[in-house]
Amino acid sequence: MSIEWVNRAVDGLRAWGRERNVEVDVDEVRLLCDYASDYLEVNELGDFRPGTFEELLLEIYPRKVIAPPESAPETVAAARTLVEFLLDTGEIGGKTAARMRATIDEIEPEMPRALADTSKFGMAKSLFSAIGPDSLELDAAGGRAEGETDGPDCDCPGCAPLPPVRLAPPEEVARAAREVPLLADAHRVVTWLAEGRRTLTLRRSLRAADARAIRDGLGVRRPEAAWRLALELGLAHSGPPAVEAAEGFRDLAGRGDEEVLDLWTGALELLIEGLVPLTGERVVDDGMAQIHDLLYRLQSPVPVDALADYLRELADGRPVGRLDEALNGLVYAGTVQRTEDGLALTAHALWGLREVYAGMGMDAPLAPDLAEGDASGLIAGLIGDGPADEAAERDIAEWLSRRTPEQAAAELLAAVAGAPAEVRGVAVTIVDRLGREAAPVVRTYLDDAELRPHAIHWLSSRGLEAPALTPDEVLWMSVDMLALALPAAEADPEGFAENIAASGPPPHLIEDMWRVEHPDVVEVLELLGNTLRDQAAAKAARKAAFKARSRGIR
The missing domain is CATH 1.10.150 (DNA polymerase; domain 1)
Incomplete structure (x- = not known):
């Protein structure tokens, strides 16, 4: 630090x-x-x-x-x-x-x-010491180190290269770090101990009476963890005879962003090393490096049941203890958050872990900044395993801020002329954010068969002169926008079913979709037939899908 x-x-x-x-x-x-x-x-x-x-x-x-x-x-x-x-x-x-x-x-x-x-190795070093230059040069095809031809591939997470990550801006990380309960409590504990000239045990731990007073009087949930963090970060001197705040000590609100980021990185390093116990279960505290590394590599929430199995595997037969206590400790430490899908790293934990990994000499790559690329790069980065919603919004806003509305529309629409529906749909949704200044560019696509319906809708929704959509164009555009949702529907069928139930097309429109000359019409109709909760609409979709298949539209 x-x-x-x-x-x-x-x-x-x-x-x-x-x-x-x-x-x-x-x-x-x-x-x-x-x-x-x-x-x-x-x-x-x-x-x-x-x-x-x-x-x-x-x-x-x-x-x-x-x-x-x-x-x-x-x-x-x-x-x-x-x-x-x-x-x-x-x-x-x-x-x-x-x-x-x-x-x-x-x-x-x-x-x-x-x-x-x-x-002598600490937990983090034990996990990563096997990662050498060869293991970080895996080829994309076989997952082997360069020149390696024999032997089974290694499935150990710690032996694979770290994935590229997308980080929140440092100022956002600093703001979030200031709100981490454990880090804030560490500062409060130091202030209380120093002002009261309190002394410690021979092991430099809190005295039982002081721990109770800190918990009951200050509302600090885990006094010993907060104190241990403060001591390891150098926020205080343990005496003798009494605890003293470090020179220049001040609360988090009074520290600059760079200093807060240094403190947060140091705190995270101590946590994954197990030097700041969060629970009474050593198996959990000793496994902090592996837990955080797993979440870093997956870049997606881990179901709690799966995490429990992972901890039991780490424990190697030893009792794991109450998982809820461990998870609450991680949330208190600010490194993870509970989501509907399980446990995931916080944005500031992702930032801090990368700092720790880079400080250990590991190759911790960053994903490319989508705002710096062209329209094709932006769209490609937003599709598939792209950034989370919040990061995607930042990318789009930053990309647009570097261009006039006319330039943005020209780049986006040119990049997706003749492209698949998913790619075209991303561009259209971004163009939909643009103001009337982009109208001259949008009008030039009224002659493009695939983009014409979207251009008409864009112009008319802004009260600008535009030709009326024909019934066939309305159908085509409905299929095209539903085709955009196909990947998300496959990933989350329940979520798609809820959304389509609230805003899906009516049965009479679905019945005629089979006529549309769209490459994704069969897949769209099959999706509607399997997910619509309105039985009449679902039946109409299945009949339309049969007719489209009979026409040979694929």
């Missing part, structure tokens, strides 16, 4: 290296400072001690950083550079520097073994 003092230190290190013509591995030194800040209560350069390097290189790095044992010399060299920088800038004295050098000399032969010791 990058913070201000780390940024200042890195800037100073760069200048120091230039002045002395010293090659500095800035990224490695930043990582040392970041982890020292996050886990060892180092709040400025002068807080480094010989023991800091021992914990960093032999405990923190093996647990968190995915790095081969042979990379240890690079990290040790960066630590030695940091010591010289601390000495030259007056942050430490000569005797302290000598002790640091001696400590690093002792660490050097031990660090490769520590990096290779799987018993």
